[in-house]
Amino acid sequence: MLNAIIVMTALALVLGAALGYAAVHFKVEGNPLVEQIDAILPQTQCGQCGFPGCLPYAEAIAAGEAEINLCPPGGDEGARKLADLLGHEFKPLAAEHAVEKPRAVALIDEQTCIGCTLCIQACPVDAIVGSAKQMHTVISDLCTGCELCLPPCPVDCIIMEPLAETVSNWKWKYPVTAIRKVA
Amino acid sequence: MSYFFVILSAVLVNNVVFVRILGLCPFMGVSKKLSTAVGMGAATTFVLTLAAGASYLVDHYLLAPFELDYLRTLSFIVVIAAIVQLTELVIHKTSPLLHQVLGIYLPLITTNCAVLGIPLLNVSLGYGLLESLLFGFGSSLGFTLALVLFASIRERLDGADVPIAFRGMPIALITAGFMSLAFMGFAGLDRFN
Missing domain, CATH: 3.30.70.20 (Alpha-Beta Plaits)
Known part of the structure; x- marks a missing residue:
């Protein structure tokens, strides 16, 4: 009986330690920035930015390969949030994507x-x-x-x-007043 | 030569799905498309071979000396779960491409009863380490073979004119039954040695 408990405990400990070691040693660095950018994008997966979906576009922005103003569904509002997140200058939607409908x-x-x-x-x-x-x-x-x-x-x-905007689908608008820097 | 027969027996004669009737859940579940079937087969082959070896070591060097045979099933489950988890971590790090191919099938293998069944069979058949590994590898090859054959047939069944009452799962089960019958034809092939 005691043997059984000791053996199972030892087995669990060894396997647990191996897993714990592997979890630390083989940790894959996901890019947290990509996730943050992806959270801002509207997830319409429409491909109007020229990338095959929102996540690839987010990856391209994070790698600095794409501008932040290519997303028509996100509009100026989305571009502004991206600019805040990345510390870039805000740019209005790029000309070929400009028409905000x-x-x-x-x-x-x-x-x-x-x-x-x-x-x-x-x-x-x-x-x-x-x-x-x-x-x-x-x-x-x-x-x-x-x-x-x-x-x-x-x-x-x-x-x-x-x-048409109705009571059921109306949302608070993102505040457009620029924040002034004090001092 | 006997090693060859171990593999031959595991792949064809005692096919893990059609003859031993193990691992039916992934067999029915992941066989709708050929590509997913291949992915599942590859993941299972990898894990099952490892699990067969590791469980032999646990059984031979940990359970047998303390006469803890009754803990076999329990400890094998723990070992298999740990191996699957470990494999996923290592593959994710070393080969993102393979990780993408195997995808969700890897964690799913934890609950594949064939992966538990083969190590238990290894013990009851009294196999050594090398034989256990070969038997595990052969069985998973057999599993892959069954899965790929079945998926190919099911892809064709999608376009076939099946009576309404038999569409979907019923015709798949009937097909599996026929394939099982066909594999019975290999019985006795491993008796030459």
């Missing part, structure tokens, strides 16, 4: 839709349902308004419908 969701004209599934494949958030030769429709709660479904549509039956 009101938040919109895609809407499929179901009469025109031919059921080609091309927009389903393009949607980064799986907000379009439908199958081949059946009409498709957009789940507007999931749609991030990234407009990636517009170019592949062969019959141009997708329109972007701006979302």
Whole structure:
């Protein structure tokens, strides 16, 4: 009985020590900056910045390979937060990404839709349902308004419908007053 | 030559999935796509071989001298869990690419009963260290073979005209049954030595 307890304890101790040593010795340094940047990005995964998603864009910013003003869904507000985080000068959205549109969701004209599934494949958030030769429709709660479904549509039956601000979706605006430095 | 038969027996004759009916959960769960099946197979091969060796050492040098045979299952589970965790840490550090390929399959192996079953079988068959390692390696090769074959068939089944009542899991289980029957055909192949 005592043997059993001693042996199991010894086994647990040895394995625990080995794991503890490995956890310290083989620790992988994740870049915390990437996570912070990624937390600011809107996670629409729309690819309008030229990177295949928000995390790759965050990695590129952290490595200093990308400007902070390439993200239209994040808008000026997002660029300002990134500037604060990184200690860069704030830049307005880059010219080719400049048009800041009101938040919109895609809407499929179901009469025109031919059921080609091309927009389903393009949607980064799986907000379009439908199958081949059946009409498709957009789940507007999931749609991030990234407009990636517009170019592949062969019959141009997708329109972007701006979302009116209502009591249920209104959010506090990020304060735009610049903070003055005292002394 | 007997080592060759240990491997042959583990891969074909006593295939861990089709004949010993072990590790069915990943067999049914991770066999929807060929690529994931290969990943799971590779991860299992790695861990199972290590686990077979390590459990032999624990059994032979720790449990046997103190006559603690009844702690075998418990201590093997602890050893396997530690090995899986250790493997993940080491791979994450040394080979990020492999870590990405194996991904979530690595931690999943902890609960694969084949990984516990093979070390226990090693003990009951009275295998030595080298035989244990070979048997573990062979069994995991057999597991990979079963997984890859089954995944390939299931990928084809997706496009097949299956009666509605049999779509999905039922036809997969029937397929697994047929494959098990087919593997019965290897019975006796390891009796030549």
